Amino acid sequence: MAQENDTQRYVCIHGHFYQPPRENPWLEAVEIQDSASPYHDWNERITAECYASNSASRVLDGDSRVMDISSNYAKISFNFGPTVLSWMEQAAPRIYQAILDADKQSMEWRSGHGSAIAQVYNHMIMPLANARDKRTEIVWGIADFEKRFQRFPEGMWLAETAVDLETLDILAEQGIKYTILAPHQAAAYRAIGEEEWLEAEIDPTRCYLCNLPSGRSINLFFYDGPISRAVAFEKLLESGEALAGRLVGGFNDERGWSQLMHIATDGETYGHHQKFGDMALAACLNHIESNNLARLTNYGEYLELCPPDTEVRIHERTSWSCAHGVERWNSDCGCSGGMPGWNQQWRQPLRASLDWLRDRLAKGFEQKGRELFKNPWRVRDAYVEVILNRGMEVAEQFLSRHALRELTAEEKIRALKLLEMQRHAMLMYTSCGWFFDELSGLETVQVIDYASRALQLSEGVVDGPVEKGFLERLKEAKSNIPDYQDGLWIYRNFVLPIRLDLMKVGAHYAFSSLYEDYEEHSQIYCYAIAREEYHKAATPDAVIAMGRIHVASEITEEKSCLTFCVVRIGSHDFKGGVMEVCDQGGYTAMREEMSAAFDKGLYSDLVLLMDKHFGTHSFSLLNLFSDEQRKIIGQIINQNLEESIASYQEMYERVRPLMEFVKETRVPVPHVFMAVAQPALNEALKHAMSEEDVDEEAVRRIVGQIRTWGVGIEEPETEYYMRRHLEKLSAQLVQDPTDVKVIGRMQKYMDLLNEIPINMVLWQMQNDYYTLAKTVYPEFLERSGQGEEGATQWLEAFQRLGDTLRFNTGAVLPQG
Numbered sequence: 107m108a109q110e111n112d113t114q115r116y117v118c119i120h121g122h123f124y125q126p127p128r129e130n131p132w133l134e135a136v137e138i139q140d141s142a143s144p145y146h147d148w149n150e151r152i153t154a155e156c157y158a159s160n161s162a163s164r165v166l167d168g169d170s171r172v173m174d175i176s177s178n179y180a181k182i183s184f185n186f187g188p189t190v191l192s193w194m195e196q197a198a199p200r201i202y203q204a205i206l207d208a209d210k211q212s213m214e215w216r217s218g219h220g221s222a223i224a225q226v227y228n229h230m231i232m233p234l235a236n237a238r239d240k241r242t243e244i245v246w247g248i249a250d251f252e253k254r255f256q257r258f259p260e261g262m263w264l265a266e267t268a269v270d271l272e273t274l275d276i277l278a279e280q281g282i283k284y285t286i287l288a289p290h291q292a293a294a295y296r297a298i299g300e301e302e303w304l305e306a307e308i309d310p311t312r313c314y315l316c317n318l319p320s321g322r323s324i325n326l327f328f329y330d331g332p333i334s335r336a337v338a339f340e341k342l343l344e345s346g347e348a349l350a351g352r353l354v355g356g357f358n359d360e361r362g363w364s365q366l367m368h369i370a371t372d373g374e375t376y377g378h379h380q381k382f383g384d385m386a387l388a389a390c391l392n393h394i395e396s397n398n399l400a401r402l403t404n405y406g407e408y409l410e411l412c413p414p415d416t417e418v419r420i421h422e423r424t425s426w427s428c429a430h431g432v433e434r435w436n437s438d439c440g441c442s443g444g445m446p447g448w449n450q451q452w453r454q455p456l457r458a459s460l461d462w463l464r465d466r467l468a469k470g471f472e473q474k475g476r477e478l479f480k481n482p483w484r485v486r487d488a489y490v491e492v493i494l495n496r497g498m499e500v501a502e503q504f505l506s507r508h509a510l511r512e513l514t515a516e517e518k519i520r521a522l523k524l525l526e527m528q529r530h531a532m533l534m535y536t537s538c539g540w541f542f543d544e545l546s547g548l549e550t551v552q553v554i555d556y557a558s559r560a561l562q563l564s565e566g567v568v569d570g571p572v573e574k575g576f577l578e579r580l581k582e583a584k585s586n587i588p589d590y591q592d593g594l595w596i597y598r599n600f601v602l603p604i605r606l607d608l609m610k611v612g613a614h615y616a617f618s619s620l621y622e623d624y625e626e627h628s629q630i631y632c633y634a635i636a637r638e639e640y641h642k643a644a645t646p647d648a649v650i651a652m653g654r655i656h657v658a659s660e661i662t663e664e665k666s667c668l669t670f671c672v673v674r675i676g677s678h679d680f681k682g683g684v685m686e687v688c689d690q691g692g693y694t695a696m697r698e699e700m701s702a703a704f705d706k707g708l709y710s711d712l713v714l715l716m717d718k719h720f721g722t723h724s725f726s727l728l729n730l731f732s733d734e735q736r737k738i739i740g741q742i743i744n745q746n747l748e749e750s751i752a753s754y755q756e757m758y759e760r761v762r763p764l765m766e767f768v769k770e771t772r773v774p775v776p777h778v779f780m781a782v783a784q785p786a787l788n789e790a791l792k793h794a795m796s797e798e799d800v801d802e803e804a805v806r807r808i809v810g811q812i813r814t815w816g817v818g819i820e821e822p823e824t825e826y827y828m829r830r831h832l833e834k835l836s837a838q839l840v841q842d843p844t845d846v847k848v849i850g851r852m853q854k855y856m857d858l859l860n861e862i863p864i865n866m867v868l869w870q871m872q873n874d875y876y877t878l879a880k881t882v883y884p885e886f887l888e889r890s891g892q893g894e895e896g897a898t899q900w901l902e903a904f905q906r907l908g909d910t911l912r913f914n915t916g917a918v919l920p921q922g
Contacts, residue, residue, distance in 0.1 A: 114364040115357050115400040116408055119387070120286060120329065121178075121373030122263055123157065124187035124229060125149055126538035126549050130731075131530060131559035132606035133631040134496075134661065136193060137732040144826040149190065153198050154869075156377035156384065157190075161204035162873050163388035171914040174392075175876045178384060179208035180215070181391045183404040184373060185225045185263040188250040192494075195254075209255050212404065219406030223261035224251035224282075227490075230535045231435045233270040233423040234457070238468075238483060239532055241276050246490040248280060253494050260406040261285060265537050267370075268425040268432050275318045284313070284325035284405055286370055288426040292328050293419040303419065311356070311365040313409055314418035326418055327405055329370040330356060338371045343380045346389020353390070354399045364412045367400070370426075427541075435540040444543025445586070452545040452583040456553075456593065459579035460534055463557055463572065467531050470568030471524050478521045479508055489525045496632070498660055515663075522662045523563045530560035545585045545593060551600050554580075554593070558601045563662070608633075608657045612668040612684045613725040618734045619651050620674055621741065631731070634658045638667075641697060643704060648675045650704045650712075652697050669693050671700055671716065672725075675709050677742050680727040683720025751789050758786035762811075775815075784817045788824060795828050795858070799851075805858050812863070825864050831855075832866070836874045843882040846896075849903045856910040868911055875911055876918065878904070884920050 128136045128149060136147045145151035165174040186205065194202040205222075212221035226232060227246035230239065244262065251259045261284045262277055269287060277285060292308035298315065308314075310330045317323045333352055336342040342349050356367045376383040394400055403411075423431045433439035436457055438450040475482030485508045492504050505518055513521060539553030561573045580593035590596055611633045615624070619642070628635045640653035650673045658665035669692070672682030687693075696719045703711040716724060727735060758779075765779050787808060794805045812819065819825075832855055839848045852871075859866050883904060889897035908915040 113362070114411075115354075116364065116366045116368075116403045116412075117353050117394055117400045118183050118366060118368040118403050118405060118408065119353075119391075120183040120185075120368065120370040120405075121160075121376060122185055122225075122370065123190065123373030124185075124225070125152060125190050125374075126536055126552065127189040127228065127533065128552070129189075129193070130604065131533070131555050132604070133731060135631050136197075138736055144822045149193050150197065152374060152378050153194065153201060155381075156374050157194070157205075158198070158201045159377045159384040159869065160373070160387070161201055161208065162869070162876075163384040164872070165388050165392050166385065167914045167917065169914075171912050172872060172876075173914045173917040175873065176388060176392075177204065177208040177211070178376065178387050178391065179205055179221060180211040181221070181402055182387070183221050183223065183368075185223045185261075186373075187225055187229060188227050188247060189229075191250070191254060206255060216404050216407040217410065219260065219404055219410065220255065220257060221404045222251070222255055222259070223263055223405070224248055224259035225263040226265055228533050228535075229265040229537045230532065231266060231268045231425070231432055231537050231540075232264055232273040233268050233432050234435060235535065236464075237272060237276075239464075239535070240273055242487050242532065244273075244276050244280050244282070245487045246493075248282075249490040250494060260409075266425040266427050266432075266435075267291065268423075268435075268537075269420060270422045271318060271420070274316060274324050274420075275320050275322055278318060278322035278324040279320075282324065284327060284409060286327045286329060286405070287420070288370075288424075289328045289331045291421050291424045291426075292326075293421045295416055295418045298415055298417050308418070309361075311358075311361060311367060312363055312416060313366070313405075313412065313414040314416050315414040316418050316420060325409055325414060326420070327366075327368065328418075329368050333367075334369040334371050337369060338375050338379075341380075343375070343383045343386040346386040346391075347393050349386060349390040350393040350399065354394070357400070363415075366403070366408050366412070368405075435537055442541075442543040448543055448586040450540075450543060452585065452593070453540050455579065455582035456540070456545065456550070459576055459583070459593070460553075460557060462579055463534075463560070463576045464531050466570070466572050466575070467527055467560060467564055467568060470564060470572075471528055474520070474567055475524055478510060478513065478517060478524070480510055482524075486525060486528050489529070492525075493529065496660065498663060501663070519663050520567060523567055523664075526662055527560050527563035527567065530556045530563065534560065544587065545583055546587060546590045546596055546600070551596060554597060554601050555604070558597065558605055562605060562607075608659070608664060608666040609668065609684050609686065609723065610725075610729060611635075611657050612655060612666075612670055613672075613682060613729045614731055614734065615655060615657070616651060616653070616670040616672040616682055616684060617680060617725070617727060617730050618738070619653075620649055620672060621738055632660050634660055639693070641701075643701065645704075645707070647707070648673060648704070648709060650674075650700065652693075652700060654693055669696070671696065671719070673700075673704070673709075673712055673716075675712075678727075681713060681716055682725045683716045683723055684725060685720050685723050751785060754782050755786045755790065758782050766814075769814075780815065780817070783811075783815050784820075787812050787815070787817050788820050791819070791862070792824060792827055795855075796831055800854060800858065802854065802858060806861065809862055819862070819864050821864060825866060828859070828864070829867055829870075832859075833870045836871045840874050840878065843878050844900070846900050846903055849900075849907055853903065853907050853910060856907070860910075872911055872913070875908060875913065879908065879913075879918050879920075887920060 128147060130137050136149055139147040142148045142151040145154060160178040162175050163178050164172045167173045209220040209222040213219065224247045226243040227250065230243050232240050247262060248259060262282045264285055267287050269291060289308050289310055294303040294305045295308060295314060296303050308328050310328045314326045315323055316326050342352060353367045357365050376387045391402060395402060425432050428434035428441045430439040434441040437454050442450050472482055479485045492501050501522060505513060505521055534553045534556035536553055538549035542549060564572055577594050577597060580597060583593035585591055611630060615630060615635055626637050636656040638654040642651040652671040654669050656665060656667050666686055668684055669687050670682065670684045674680050699715055700712065703715060761779060765775055768775055791808050794801060794808055835848060835852045835855065886897045886900050890901055905915050905919060
């Protein structure tokens with residue numbers, strides 16, 4: 107809304123969307139995390155609760171019915187951690203694309219300035235890093251952004267807004283125009299051209315210029331602290347209009363410039379930390395726009411329209427989440443909110459041990475790298491192109507451009523190991539490792555995992571007993587949990603058990619082949635498997651598999667030829683051996699001996715033969731990677747429980763008439779019956795609701811019995827199961843919108859769900875419906891107007907489905 111002095115009012119909300127990297131460093135993939143159930147892992151869960159919902163957030167009417175669906179990303183400023191986006195590109199491609207599309211949309215709305223900004227690559231606390239790592243973090247962050255958003259980033263987010271002048275100078279050197287800081291990080295300011303510095307509290311409603319010792323400069327935005335804290339911690343998101351009012355209330359007509367009211371919080375606030383926070387954000391943005399209270403903008407557009415006329419100095423080595431500068435990632439400063447009696451004295455020795463390791467690895471990288479590369483450190487900066495485009499051909503082409511000469515196969519492996527060693531040496535500084543209160547926490551163990559991977563890659567490349575020296579220092583980091591002792595104990599018990607080599611990959615292939623039919627060439631995470639020979643035999647009591655395979659890492663190009671034999675006796679007794687021998691004669695002799703013993707049912711002899719042929723190279727089901735291990739164990743459990751569940755259901759049906767009589771007499775129903783009723787009825791409900799043509803009467807009968815006996819529905823598992831079934835129906839409708847029968851099946855399913863005491867998440871179905879409402883519905887509306895009877899029936903069915911999916915169809919559906 108324009109003011110009398112021709113200044114403008116602008117609003118910008120910044121979301122820092124980031125999750126710590128969760129990938130197993132040896133698999134380059136996120137394994138199952140039980141704490142995220144019913145989702146596979148926390149990335150998947152937070153994507154469902156936050157990242158996805160902000161790509162299609164609901165604007166509701168007074169009756170909580172959906173009036174519109176829009177992308178918050180297109181209307182705010184945001185950054186995504188590169189490690190999150192790399193996961194999302196593979197695991198959630200539709201949401202990933204929606205984020206990229208939102209940035210393109212924002213450029214149309216914001217004078218060519220996109221809402222997305224870059225982030226330093228893996229959330230390293232920049233003031234605690236050396237100059238070389240700072241530069242690589244920034245260079246990699248820019249390259250990652252350019253690859254995804256197809257443009258150069260104007261701004262870059264610093265992890266935890268942790269800042270020093272050297273970091274700002276490298277940002278400016280690399281072409282970054284601005285970054286965002288907390289207000290307390292400003293030390294002093296003055297009008298450009300004036301001499302006197304003012305140390306009063308910074309006014310966040312304008313942009314500031316920071317001149318750097320090198321002669322470069324960078325623009326700084328200092329977000330509004332009180333409103334940002336209220337959003338993050340004071341439940342301001344309980345009302346979108348309240349948030350809008352708080353933002354607009356920050357304007358002051360006495361200011362003589364075009365004011366920018368802007369806040370910055372973790373993006374996960376909007377939906378994950380605060381349920382329905384994305385909807386409050388959408389309501390806030392809609393309220394501001396529809397009432398013309400201010401102009402929504404992003405930092406790039408505001409900077410063009412309102413270049414800074416004020417200069418600022420910063421407090422160095424400060425951040426937004428530590429009152430002690432950057433000590434939260436370096437010492438026991440008290441910032442943690444941990445358990446009573448705990449301390450964070452482990453932070454300093456953990457960082458010291460990593461710093462020691464980093465410097466030893468850097469020395470080895472430089473020495474060995476000079477034998478292979480034209481300029482080792484420039485090659486490290488450029489290596490991001492391989493990280494962003496994994497594949498042996500890409501790596502080969504990269505090496506051919508940057509190597510001193512044509513490399514041998516062994517030299518190529520050494521070169522890639524050196525570069526991967528450096529990648530993990532930076533990943534081990536991911537800030538989350540220090541953020542929380544305990545050395546044995548998942549995030550801290552993750553950074554030690556990266557250190558272990560870097561150490562493994564350094565073997566045969568970097569001289570000296572590096573691992574021994576690292577562990578001596580890591581031992582000084584003490585856990586708050588007596589059983590976990592210290593960093594050395596955690597390394598041996600939590601880290602080393604998941605460390606992989608090619609032989610363990612071969613063991614995984616061997617055991618999983620008992621349950622999966624692999625092709626001649628197959629892929630297991632980042633490893634390529636080529637099968638040379640394979641033999642499998644089974645009896646009702648056991649199964650055996652033997653073979654020869656070639657295993658190759660697609661990251662380092664290391665490869666090995668392996669021979670294996672695995673056997674399963676009974677339901678869960680697994681034994682196996684793997685060795686680095688591919689001699690045809692030896693393999694044939696082993697296979698004949700093992701097969702003879704297996705055919706005769708001499709299972710105890712198989713164990714002795716395993717020892718004879720494989721020695722100490724023995725493995726079990728415990729050596730499988732988590733997801734496959736869980737899958738196989740699940741099959742074993744299901745096979746054994748199917749009969750038990752059938753028995754529960756049979757027992758329930760047999761005893762139910764008697765229990766109904768008991769209930770009528772007001773005699774307490776035995777607890778053992780209730781223990782039988784819950785699994786029996788839940789299983790019956792899931793089965794009935796998964797039929798292609800759902801039997802309504804059967805479902806209502808089961809639901810009635812659930813209510814009669816007061817049996818709890820097993821949420822969230824049952825909800826998740828039914829939601830996936832409904833999402834399949836919705837996908838069928840998107841594929842063929844003309845199929846009125848699918849609409850009818852969805853309608854029947856929704857009608858039944860409304861009778862079941864369960865809270866169904868309708869997000870994907872509503873998205874699909876909204877898309878069809880804007881694309882297909884107008885076509886049928888036109889056909890109906892031309893007198894096509896089938897079109898009219900389709901419109902009626904589609905509108906009824908919209909009502910059931912909780913849409914305000916009068917607002918959503920185009921009117922004829």
